[in-house]
Amino acid sequence: MMRSRRPCVKHFSHSHPLRPVEVKEEEELICSGCELDLSGSAYRCRKSSSCCDDFYLHRSCFELPKVLQLPMDHVSGHQHPMLLLDTPPKEDDDDEYPKFVCNACGDYGTGFTYRCSSTSCQSFNLHVTCAFLPNTIKHVDHQHPLSLFSSSTSLDIKGISSSSSSSSIFTCDVCRKQVPQNCWIYYCSECDYGTDLACTTTTTTNNNTYSVLPAGGGGRIQ
Template identity: 45%
Template structure:
């Protein structure tokens, strides 16, 4: 015999609105392995989130993406504030991020004066990272160290060994002249994993774990930034670029 308690109807849960979407959103708890992509940052959905109340609508947002400030002053673009836009600007289906060079179709921080766009995930990457295979911390630069050179020398990522356009952001060690792409090459990948890929031995578990860890790192950094904004009374002061960022 039942206890007489009634189970809560999900349709009766409180809903919220977000300017990026036409339908109401409801609180959603994402689990590892769900393989859901956030419609804002386009990273894997982890932890607290929101989902569209319409069953046929596949719209999800991290809580941190839901709470992103509508405007930010960023060190990479000190002359103008960047405004959060919820769909690609310029009337196209995608935009190109000026930080990492990759395409995006979700949220972006945008300067309409300069046609400058940054993924929301790129906007809050840490200013330094450490790799297990390098003895010094790598510092975030907002262009490659080769920018402005007239001898035709280009910067090459020391992890993937690909040429990098001079305006892309890079994690760099000046002492060793060592640098990497901001996302795909910044985190350490052990030799065993690389060997497995070379031999064609793909591991779905390893791939999933790496994706989860990458997404968690991105969202943790974004949440730390949002917490700092809240602590300062939702005000982000104007940031001045440090000279060391522009070698």
């Protein structure tokens, strides 16, 4: 790991200053924000205390906007501003650690989350990686672009079950697993080919346009 000569910075998710570092893939570190493997430009706590030894952030996670407005035509149909939380609220006293369920992929998370700012739908949460998924992608296993759909509203998708009682309504053509109701998929209507989000090894062909609201990014130079 290489240290940078750049100044230390502060981030709202951590009480101590952070210093820039370059992380090698073989170090097998995990980002404390998105909870994914870490390599390249990152930040780590400058303190040497044991409680902070494993606090790292991707540079991209450090720079995430604190308030995000999804596009008007977003697949989720969600129109309220999304707030970046460093820790999900603890909603069940029996839970050892606070966690959330991502409305896009259906997986749990314990790190950063974008959560609806409205009290009317505060159960709407997104992984920070899912929040920036493009509208259209090119999948390595398919010749046509795939478009982002919500599995609960895409009634023109051929592979969707018509049964309202079914908890799984679409089957991924890559892993053959059923996609939970309301979760998102990438789909080609011409070929009736679709994948869940976990199977999208992609290159982007068309990005969404997001609005970063005035609260700005999560970090600042100290």
